[in-house]
Amino acid sequence: MMSMKATVILPIVNIVMNKLGACLLCICQLVNDMNFILAAIPFFFLLIAIELVTDKIRGTGYYRFNDAINSLQLGILSRASGILKALIPLSIYVFCYEQFRFLTLDDSSYFVAISAFVLYDLGYYWVHRLSHRINIMWGSHVVHHSSEEYNLTTALRQTSTPALFAGIIYLPLAFLGVSPALLIACASLNLIYQFWVHTRHIDKLPQWFEAIFVTPSHHRVHHGLNRDYIDKNFAGVFILWDKIFGSFQAEKPDLTTVYGVSQQLKSWNPIWANFQVYTNLWQDMMHTRSWLNKLKVWFMPPGWRPEDAAAANSRAYATTKTLVKYDIQLNNQEKFYILLQHASTISFTFWLLLNLTTLPLATGISLAFFVIYSLYTIACLQEKQRFAQWLESIRISSTVAIVIWLAPTESSQLAMAFALFYAVISMFLLRYNQRYALYDKQQGSQQRV
Numbered sequence: 001m002m003s004m005k006a007t008v009i010l011p012i013v014n015i016v017m018n019k020l021g022a023c024l025l026c027i028c029q030l031v032n033d034m035n036f037i038l039a040a041i042p043f044f045f046l047l048i049a050i051e052l053v054t055d056k057i058r059g060t061g062y063y064r065f066n067d068a069i070n071s072l073q074l075g076i077l078s079r080a081s082g083i084l085k086a087l088i089p090l091s092i093y094v095f096c097y098e099q100f101r102f103l104t105l106d107d108s109s110y111f112v113a114i115s116a117f118v119l120y121d122l123g124y125y126w127v128h129r130l131s132h133r134i135n136i137m138w139g140s141h142v143v144h145h146s147s148e149e150y151n152l153t154t155a156l157r158q159t160s161t162p163a164l165f166a167g168i169i170y171l172p173l174a175f176l177g178v179s180p181a182l183l184i185a186c187a188s189l190n191l192i193y194q195f196w197v198h199t200r201h202i203d204k205l206p207q208w209f210e211a212i213f214v215t216p217s218h219h220r221v222h223h224g225l226n227r228d229y230i231d232k233n234f235a236g237v238f239i240l241w242d243k244i245f246g247s248f249q250a251e252k253p254d255l256t257t258v259y260g261v262s263q264q265l266k267s268w269n270p271i272w273a274n275f276q277v278y279t280n281l282w283q284d285m286m287h288t289r290s291w292l293n294k295l296k297v298w299f300m301p302p303g304w305r306p307e308d309a310a311a312a313n314s315r316a317y318a319t320t321k322t323l324v325k326y327d328i329q330l331n332n333q334e335k336f337y338i339l340l341q342h343a344s345t346i347s348f349t350f351w352l353l354l355n356l357t358t359l360p361l362a363t364g365i366s367l368a369f370f371v372i373y374s375l376y377t378i379a380c381l382q383e384k385q386r387f388a389q390w391l392e393s394i395r396i397s398s399t400v401a402i403v404i405w406l407a408p409t410e411s412s413q414l415a416m417a418f419a420l421f422y423a424v425i426s427m428f429l430l431r432y433n434q435r436y437a438l439y440d441k442q443q444g445s446q447q448r449v
Contacts, residue, residue, distance in 0.1 A: 036188040075156030080371040096174040103177035120186040125241040128234040139277035148260035155198035224257040258320040268382040284309040
């Protein structure tokens, strides 16, 4: 009997897994074909380098090492997990487009492309606004706001968890006939536009531009913790949406903007950054006795808590007057090592994204998890966790094995030489730091705003 069941079930499981793999690879190909973000990444880093030099020359101090690294780590995590995160919503969008669209639009038409871009930005406005007003969506979006600085690395600080209702809000575009490829192109260009507005080095722009488009001045307001700035300026490209729907706020020249969130992250762990709010919501749900409140916890605005949950588990909330920036002091040797490993992780992730469609499904997923492990390990080094050097030793050894495994046959000797050189340098620097007790004691340093 068990043999007969296995004979029937195993082929079905095999078919389902093959279909799922084919679907994922199809979507990966679609994303890689139309996702301009990958092409823009080198320019992102070039602009960050220019802003760093400008910051140094002006002496403004808008960058802190740990905060900038953490923002970049979150960006890497978002890219590594982005394909799997988008699988279900994009599959639904593709299905609705294929089966229920009212029109068949020509993607090559300038009118269609511009109209789709404007409509996408309108949808983005409402996704963004709801992400600030619904707890379960805020749990995803809070990652972008958790930095206590405001610079171009903040733009790359993206979530790795899906915004719950985003797919529903964009779904009308499928019925209108906006193809999945055009949707991805619009989303990519929308996100690329938003990169440059995350800076404090650009003041007001010409009045006509400020009236139509989102500018650094507008977006600084959006990231502010100040009472006058909370839940303002949600637009991605066209600030007109905020003016139409009553959420616009001009930057006040006499008001010093404080950046961050009231429920401070106080960690460099990119994984925890993605789950902190969800964990808090889960705890509130478990502490409250009311079944209605157990549901409301997830859908009420951020800051709302049942009285019994708040009494059972109190939390500290920062204001513009009480916020103290989180940091952990690192010396130059530590910073150099972390920067070296961060650069190698960026390079590996970039290679993975470029080659994702050529890799077997299991290999791509395994390598994505290795990237996540690497990010966690680097965060442990930033936080001076006692076990960080052991995790890092495992990561270095695994990196060597992966490089040799993935190298083409004709380049295997070169890959082995490079991997061993990387391992020797990394282990030497790691042991040097360990010898001088640079990672065996956690020390916190906090700077008052």
